[in-house]
Amino acid sequence: MTIIEQIKAAKAATVELGTLNRMQKDRALIAMANALDDNRGAIIDANRMDLKNAEESNLPQAMYKRLVVDNAKIDEMVRGVMSVVALPDPVGEVMDVTELDDDLTLYQIRCPIGMLGVVFESRPDVVPQVMSLCLKSGNCVAFKGGSEAANTIGALFRILSEAAESAGTPKGAFVLLESREDVSAILALDEYIDLLIPRGSNSFVRYIQDNTRIPVLGHSSGICTIYVDKEFDETKALEVIVDSKIQYPAACNAVENIIFDRGTNPAFVSKAIAALRSKNVEVRGDKRIRAIVPDAIPAKESKWDGTLKVDGVVVDPDTHHTAAIRRAVADVVPEGQSDWDEEYNDLIVSVGMVDDLDDAIAFINRHGSHHTDAIITTNKANAAKFAAKVDSADVFVNASTRFADGFRFGKGAEVGISTNRIHARGPVGMEGLMIYKYVLIGDGQVVKDYVGKSARPFKHTHPDKEYPLR
Known part of the structure; x- marks a missing residue:
């Protein structure tokens, strides 16, 4: 299958994955944790190949440190997956109930976003973190890791996805993109991918943000x-x-x-x-x-004292990021340096x-x-x-x-840390992978009865009412 065909298949699997019950999902998560524990040798061997390549290519020290996977790191992966097992199932949670009228009740129900794309550098532990959260929240996901971690990521993905499928998750719900060209491919798939989560350097995240129409959740740096x-x-x-x-x-x-x-x-x-x-x-x-x-x-x-005049007018650099201000401070320290x-x-x-x-x-x-x-x-x-x-x-x-x-x-794990001001912010756990739908349950009501001079009034109360469609 081509990459696009794999993404399409995963998108189609979102319906089935999103309707698995908690017992089915937890069984798959436990199988994933056990598989990590049972395959330590294969994971560490794959990581040794990546570390050898990293040393030969003089990978920056910060990226090299993030690349290392040892027994302690695998212990963390196992604990992270098992902590997701302990979390409540967010799918189907009733967020709000509004009684519009007698026998006309609106339910706000939490549901998965759908199909996610996670693009990351160096950090192989992203795979178990994100896959476990996506499985529990009912989201399918496509991974694209950096070439510097290709062997480790490949081993982790194979071990985890096979374990999940053996426990009953839909085949093809998780996809691994492996070639450099796949990055460009995933950025163009706004028809199939609902949310992109990049994890990596400042320049890497900004590249993702600047080259896709898919909504992006993430941060560009950690200063x-x-x-x-x-x-x-x-x-x-x-x-x-x-x-x-x-x-x-x-x-x-x-x-x-x-x-x-x-x-x-x-x-x-x-x-x-x-x-x-x-x-x-x-x-x-x-x-x-x-x-x-x-x-x-x-x-x-910067030797700038906090006061700048642009064309003779004192301005606040915190709120007026103009080209003139950038020129004014350029002879002190270049912007961002x-x-x-x-x-x-x-x-x-x-x-x-x-x-x-x-x-x-x-x-x-x-x-x-x-x-x-x-x-x-x-x-x-x-x-x-x-x-x-x-x-x-x-x-x-x-x-x-x-x-x-x-x-x-206490989120079990995280898909990343977001500095966005919409949807999700800070360490993003399952709540950042969820959206909601409205389910209105009536008894034959029609809008014409609620408009005009003799319109029936809405009640708009919020009763403590169970969702009946379970």
Whole structure:
């Protein structure tokens, strides 16, 4: 079968997959988890081939780290699939009931989106995460992974799809696209694919967004910031800062910028930087940080003071992203090339100082990617202001940015982290793979009775009523 024929077949299978009951789906998920556990050797052997190729081709270190699959990673995959088993079945959930009139009731019912396309780089564990969530939510899915992980992805896909089919899921519900040309093919299939989920680098996600008419769910970068308020617990601050950077530096929820309030004790700033350096983190500091820690690497940063005049008029760069403004700052630091705007995915962090909480919020909303940002504070009012005004999918108080994860959020797994402002935001679990339909159950009612001078009134009440069509 050609790729288009496989996608068409999977699209056709959405009806059958979307109507499997919970017992059938959970049985398939358990079979998938067991298959991962039973085929560790085959998965690790395939991964060794990818790692060897990656070393020979000098794959960037951040991508190499995401590529590695070992027994610990397989343990995580198994736990992730089994955690989806424990989740309730979202298909058919009654979201709302509206009684329009006697014996005329409208039900809002949760249902699968349908056919998904997931395009990703480096991360083989995307396959079990996404396949398990799609199966439980009744969605079919086509995968296109990066060539650097082709062997591992192929092994995982074969093991998981065969296990699912052996437990009764429709054949062809899951598709693996393997050639480079398949990326272009999948982007053009807006007639069959209902939602695209890209996972990878900033440039990769933007390429997907710019080259398809299919709706895209995802984020283009993970530039996460921690702000250390002037009132904070030093012990907690050190723990959160270090964990956010070093627990897994290649992750999109690892911290890239740390900003201190100018009222912070310089001794603590030095202590925090020393703690990071003890974990082999390269620290890049602005002028105020280098006044405290002189040997910090100078951060590339804009010298713009926040006020710009364009054609003699003072403008706000946060809300007026014009070509004139870009020209005005171009001689300082090219747009997007400040260290504050860099997603390192490595043991590197930019450290700066801001005047106050308002300055921190403005900094994050200007330089961040609306992914995950945190405040370290003991001041409840400051925490509340930060949570309300930081425009990010995840806003944390006194907690590591690394908590931004579907599994840790209790979603079983995640298909990705979205910085979109519609449909789904933050770590996206099954709720982001669902949509709804309206089912109206009547008893012969017609609209003509509800219009005109003697129109029958609607009740529009919301009774606690069971959905009768189960």
